[in-house]
Amino acid sequence: MKGVILEIAPEAQIIDISHAVQPFDILDGALIISQAYSYFPSGTVHMVIVDPGVGTTRRPVLMTGDRHLFVAPDNGVLSLIYDREERVSVRHITAEHYFLQPRSNTFHGRDIFSPVAAYLAKGVETSKFGEEITDYVRFGAPRPKPVDERTLRGVVLKVDRFGNLITNITPKDAPQLFGVDPPAFKIAIGTKAQATRICTNYAEGSPGEVFGILGSTGFLEVAANRGSANQLLGAGKGSEVNVVMEG
Amino acid sequence: MKGVILEIAPEAQIIDISHAVQPFDILDGALIISQAYSYFPSGTVHMVIVDPGVGTTRRPVLMTGDRHLFVAPDNGVLSLIYDREERVSVRHITAEHYFLQPRSNTFHGRDIFSPVAAYLAKGVETSKFGEEITDYVRFGAPRPKPVDERTLRGVVLKVDRFGNLITNITPKDAPQLFGVDPPAFKIAIGTKAQATRICTNYAEGSPGEVFGILGSTGFLEVAANRGSANQLLGAGKGSEVNVVMEG
Amino acid sequence: MKGVILEIAPEAQIIDISHAVQPFDILDGALIISQAYSYFPSGTVHMVIVDPGVGTTRRPVLMTGDRHLFVAPDNGVLSLIYDREERVSVRHITAEHYFLQPRSNTFHGRDIFSPVAAYLAKGVETSKFGEEITDYVRFGAPRPKPVDERTLRGVVLKVDRFGNLITNITPKDAPQLFGVDPPAFKIAIGTKAQATRICTNYAEGSPGEVFGILGSTGFLEVAANRGSANQLLGAGKGSEVNVVMEG
Numbered sequence: 001m002k003g004v005i006l007e008i009a010p011e012a013q014i015i016d017i018s019h020a021v022q023p024f025d026i027l028d029g030a031l032i033i034s035q036a037y038s039y040f041p042s043g044t045v046h047m048v049i050v051d052p053g054v055g056t057t058r059r060p061v062l063m064t065g066d067r068h069l070f071v072a073p074d075n076g077v078l079s080l081i082y083d084r085e086e087r088v089s090v091r092h093i094t095a096e097h098y099f100l101q102p103r104s105n106t107f108h109g110r111d112i113f114s115p116v117a118a119y120l121a122k123g124v125e126t127s128k129f130g131e132e133i134t135d136y137v138r139f140g141a142p143r144p145k146p147v148d149e150r151t152l153r154g155v156v157l158k159v160d161r162f163g164n165l166i167t168n169i170t171p172k173d174a175p176q177l178f179g180v181d182p183p184a185f186k187i188a189i190g191t192k193a194q195a196t197r198i199c200t201n202y203a204e205g206s207p208g209e210v211f212g213i214l215g216s217t218g219f220l221e222v223a224a225n226r227g228s229a230n231q232l233l234g235a236g237k238g239s240e241v242n243v244v245m246e247g
Numbered sequence: 248m249k250g251v252i253l254e255i256a257p258e259a260q261i262i263d264i265s266h267a268v269q270p271f272d273i274l275d276g277a278l279i280i281s282q283a284y285s286y287f288p289s290g291t292v293h294m295v296i297v298d299p300g301v302g303t304t305r306r307p308v309l310m311t312g313d314r315h316l317f318v319a320p321d322n323g324v325l326s327l328i329y330d331r332e333e334r335v336s337v338r339h340i341t342a343e344h345y346f347l348q349p350r351s352n353t354f355h356g357r358d359i360f361s362p363v364a365a366y367l368a369k370g371v372e373t374s375k376f377g378e379e380i381t382d383y384v385r386f387g388a389p390r391p392k393p394v395d396e397r398t399l400r401g402v403v404l405k406v407d408r409f410g411n412l413i414t415n416i417t418p419k420d421a422p423q424l425f426g427v428d429p430p431a432f433k434i435a436i437g438t439k440a441q442a443t444r445i446c447t448n449y450a451e452g453s454p455g456e457v458f459g460i461l462g463s464t465g466f467l468e469v470a471a472n473r474g475s476a477n478q479l480l481g482a483g484k485g486s487e488v489n490v491v492m493e494g
Numbered sequence: 495m496k497g498v499i500l501e502i503a504p505e506a507q508i509i510d511i512s513h514a515v516q517p518f519d520i521l522d523g524a525l526i527i528s529q530a531y532s533y534f535p536s537g538t539v540h541m542v543i544v545d546p547g548v549g550t551t552r553r554p555v556l557m558t559g560d561r562h563l564f565v566a567p568d569n570g571v572l573s574l575i576y577d578r579e580e581r582v583s584v585r586h587i588t589a590e591h592y593f594l595q596p597r598s599n600t601f602h603g604r605d606i607f608s609p610v611a612a613y614l615a616k617g618v619e620t621s622k623f624g625e626e627i628t629d630y631v632r633f634g635a636p637r638p639k640p641v642d643e644r645t646l647r648g649v650v651l652k653v654d655r656f657g658n659l660i661t662n663i664t665p666k667d668a669p670q671l672f673g674v675d676p677p678a679f680k681i682a683i684g685t686k687a688q689a690t691r692i693c694t695n696y697a698e699g700s701p702g703e704v705f706g707i708l709g710s711t712g713f714l715e716v717a718a719n720r721g722s723a724n725q726l727l728g729a730g731k732g733s734e735v736n737v738v739m740e741g
Contacts, residue, residue, distance in 0.1 A: 002262045003286030010288060014262070015496045015508070023409055024473055039497030039604070041504060058450075105447045107463030110286070162517050200599045203552075216601030226518055249509045250533030257535060261509070270656055271720055305697075352694045354710030357533070 001047075001114040004100060008118035015040075026050050026077050027141070028158060034080035035217045037068055045120045048072040049109045060093040060112050061136055062120070062129050069120055071113050076137040083141075094130040144169045147242070154241040156189065157219065162202075163228025164213075165189060167241045169220040174243055178214060184246035187212050187222055190235040195222050208232075248294075248361040251347060255365035262287075273297050273324050274388070275405060281327035282464045284315055292367045295319040296356045307340040307359050308383055309367075309376050316367055318360045323384040330388075341377040391416045394489070401488040403436065404466070409449075410475025411460075412436060414488045416467040421490055425461060431493035434459050434469055437482040442469050455479070495541075495608040498594060502612035509534075520544050520571050521635070522652060528574035529711045531562055539614045542566040543603045554587040554606050555630055556614070556623050563614055565607045570631040577635075588624040638663045641736070648735040650683065651713065656696075657722025658707075659683060661735045663714040668737055672708060678740035681706050681716055684729040689716050702726070 002014050017036050021029045029050040037046055048070055058073035065085035071093070072078050082088050093112065096103075098119050100111040116129060144154035144167075154169040171178045177185060177198055187195040198212045205211045205225030210232055215221040222229050222241070230236055249261050264283050268276045276297040284293055295317055305320040312332035318340070319325050329335050340359065343350075345366050347358040363376060391401035391414075401416040418425045424432060424445055434442040445459045452458045452472035457479055462468040469476050469488075477483055496508050511530050515523045523544040531540055542564055552567035559579035565587070566572050576582050587606065590597075592613050594605040610623060638648035638661075648663040665672045671679060671692055681689040692706045699705045699719035704726055709715040716723050716735070724730055 001286075002264075003283060003288070003291075006260070006262070007286065007288045013500070015500070017496075036497060039495075039501065041497070041501045044497075104461075104463040106449060106460060110463065202600060213600065214598075216598040216604065248533075249511075250530060250535070250538075253507070253509070254533065254535045351708075351710040353696060353707065357710065 001110045004110055004114040005118040005121075008115055009121045012118060012121045017046075021050055024050070026075055027139075029077045030080045030141075031157060031217075033070075033077070034084065037070075037081065038084075040068065042067040043069070045069045045071065045117045047109070047113050047117050048077050049113060050075065050077050060108065060116070061133070062091045062093050062116065062126055064089040064091075064126055069126070071117050071120070073108070074137050076139045079138045080141055082138050089126070090133055090136045091126060092130045092133045095128060098124075098129065142168050144173050144241075144243075150245045152243040154220075154243070156235060156237055156239040156241060159230045159236050162223070163230035163232075164215070164221045164223040165229050165233070165235060165239070165241075166215060166217060167220045167222065169241065169243065170218055171214065171220075174220070176245065177212065177220070177243070186242075186244045186246065187220075188242045188244065189222055189229075189239050190233040192233050199223075202226075248357045251357055251361040252365040252368075255362055256368045259365060259368045264293075268297055271297070273322055274386075276324045277327045277388075278404060278464075280317075280324070281331065284317075284328065285331075287315065289314040290316070292316045292318065292364045294356070294360050294364050295324050296360060297322065297324050307355065307363070308380070309338045309340050309363065309373055311336040311338075311373055316373070318364050318367070320355070321384050323386045326385045327388055329385050336373070337380055337383045338373060339377045339380045342375060345371075345376065389415050391420050391488075391490075397492045399490040401467075401490070403482060403484055403486040403488060406477045406483050409470070410477035410479075411462070411468045411470040412476050412480070412482060412486070412488075413462060413464060414467045414469065416488065416490065417465055418461065418467075421467070423492065424459065424467070424490070433489075433491045433493065434467075435489045435491065436469055436476075436486050437480040439480050446470075449473075495604045498604055498608040499612040499615075502609055503615045506612060506615045511540075515544055518544070520569055521633075523571045524574045524635075525651060525711075527564075527571070528578065531564075531575065532578075534562065536561040537563070539563045539565065539611045541603070541607050541611050542571050543607060544569065544571050554602065554610070555627070556585045556587050556610065556620055558583040558585075558620055563620070565611050565614070567602070568631050570633045573632045574635055576632050583620070584627055584630045585620060586624045586627045589622060592618075592623065636662050638667050638735075644739045646737045648714075648737070650729060650731055650733040650735060653724045653730050654715075656717070657724035657726075658709070658715045658717040659723050659727070659729060659733070659735075660709060660711060661714045661716065663735065663737065664712055665708065665714075668714070670739065671706065671714070671737065680736075680738045680740065681714075682736045682738065683716055683723075683733050684727040686727050693717075696720075 005012055018032050033048045058075050061074045063070040063078055066087055070078055098116055100115050103111040142155050144152050147153045152174055154167045156165045157168050158166050176182055193210050195210045195212045199205050202225055210224050210229050213221050213223050224232055252259055265279050280295045305322050308321045310317040310325055313334055345363055347362050350358040389402050391399050394400045399421055401414045403412045404415050405413050440457050442457045442459045446452050449472055457471050457476050460468050460470050471479055499506055512526050527542045552569050555568045557564040557572055560581055564572055592610055594609050597605040636649050638646050641647045646668055648661045650659045651662050652660050687704050689704045689706045693699050696719055704718050704723050707715050707717050718726055
């Protein structure tokens with residue numbers, strides 16, 4: 001894929017954001033790109049490919065946001081970016097003369113997305129690649145829900161490489177947790193232990209303690225200082241999270 | 248290695264093709280580079296190092312093909328490229344004044360191949376690095392063979408990260424499989440299941456089905472849609488593949 | 495992190511040295527950067543971040559050496575570089591106007607180190623980032639010690655991806671091993687086998703033999719040709735190494 005890009009756009013600077021998305025895990029890919037893209041310079045072209053889903057079932061799309069361009073299969077992997085950008089235009093990429101020839105049925109990253117991204121990086125206008133569409137695939141990220149007056153229920157979106165459990169709960173969902181003098185609360189994942197306070201950095205936790213922390217992604221994480229909350233709690237991706245306000 | 252390259256050729260653009268070749272697996276390295284190199288711009292210098300094999304036993308070579316340059320140990324890792332290029336010139340790299348000083352016995356990637364690649368990228372002529380040779384190491388890739396009138400026997404060359412089994416069978420070896428209206432056939436790897444049709448993309452397979460597909464590498468693959476053929480068949484690298492024409 | 499750098503310094507060339515440092519393993523990070531940095535061009539800015547240790551406990555520092563710049567948390571990860579450079583100046587990075595805004599408590603790599611590295615790459619003077627300090631964290635690497643007249647005791651610093659055991663013993667510590675006609679000796683790690691000679695390249699060892707070799711990092715390694723000393727000896731990082739001179 002990088003060879004194809006450089007053949008067309010020799011001046012392009014290619015940056016790998018992640019090759020660690022699990023195959024088929026579109027939500028994981030959506031999370032990673034939504035947390036990274038805004039830090040890149042204006043005009044950056046992002047290729048966001050989660051395999052498979054190639055072939056007849058997923059048309060290639062080109063999205064223009066406020067400051068960035070994205071090429072991706074139309075499988076929802078850009079959903080969280082549609083949410084964040086003010087101006088969104090999505091085109092179905094149909095201009096086959098920009099594709100690599102001969103084109104395989106199975107490696108669209110190399111044969112479709114790479115050359116299209118390279119021509120975009122060279123300044124070819126987005127309108128040249130296909131018509132605008134409105135029926136693109138867009139899923140809603142799972143949102144936390146109140147269970148009763150005291151309890152908010154969310155889910156673990158992913159486990160990072162330190163074993164921190166990243167939930168889908170933001171400060172907007174549970175503002176009490178992040179105030180200056182928060183009331184007593186418990187964050188329960190699994191049955192082995194509960195977090196009862198919010199730390200402001202990972203090193204603040206006591207050894208063996210699990211605690212809440214506002215992660216760099218804007219979500220509530222449950223973490224352990226120099227340890228793995230993932231292992232300590234026996235919980236992982238998809239685990240239920242209950243935030244219970246006490247008293 | 249990248250530091251050495253940039254010290255000599257600050258304008259060089261360095262692209263990682265793969266760091267996932269298994270140690271000592273020269274065939275795997277040969278497959279990877281032979282599938283990737285032709286997509287890079289003319290004049291690209293490819294470093295192809297499969298460890299180990301350094302030391303006295305493997306001389307460093309510089310190969311010039313139709314449009315690309317390659318530096319590698321003379322262990323056969325360029326064999327599949329020798330097959331594909333029309334013009335091939337191979338030189339034994341002996342010009343030690345291009346090597347890093349002091350030079351280690353064990354890290355030729357850093358001390359020999361990186362500086363030579365960097366000087367090539369800067370435009371130093373290939374003839375400056377050593378004499379042409381003809382006795383370089385070149386192995387033949389394993390080729391499928393007919394067992395009887397109905398059966399072609401090949402081998403699994405590698406398993407990709409989705410669990411797809413990449414065989415050494417190409418459309419030239421079994422043209423019937425890839426025609427418009429193929430006769431009945433079975434592709435048997437292991438004893439658990441057999442593929443009985445060719446799909447044109449991964450998403451076309453039914454859940455749990457194993458099927459054949461022409462992969463982006465030009466070889467017949469046995470795959471499963473959103474599943475691992477590797478696990479479904481209990482087969483892997485080196486497994487025997489039998490293509491049996493029925494009726 | 496790369497997006498932040500390119501937003502500030504679009505001309506910067508970003509090279510990944512390693513993302514394989516174990517979390518919290520500061521010695522491993524210190525070894526990796528100390529073996530790589532000197533091969534990069536003069537003026538290179540090195541970001542050396544071993545997580546975590548962010549937050550209140552580790553101030554960000556900027557080190558200027560003979561030819562290179564380093565940004566890192568003040569957790570000792572630059573210790574082996576302090577040892578090797580003749581001129582060392584260390585500053586506490588306090589100039590918050592160079593940081594990303596808003597700044598998270600947990601992702602200093604993105605919010606502090608990346609923008610500071612980018613401004614350094616653009617030529618902003620080191621004195622702009624904070625005052626010089628002398629009380630930075632600096633640990634001594636574990637050194638081999640004589641046990642008796644015949645025995646030198648060291649430790650395995652790390653295991654590389656081939657299973658080679660990299661010790662903390664250098665030719666200065668045991669010059670007899672590396673002479674032209676060395677006396678009889680044993681290198682013992684674990685109890686399963688002993689190395690009794692030094693090879694000059696990995697391919698020189700016999701099948702199944704463990705042997706000593708001077709690695710490209712300048713340390714004595716215990717290795718096996720096309721095999722894993724790690725597995726053959728049942729030893730790993732932290733294992734005791736005894737070099738015993740015979741007769």
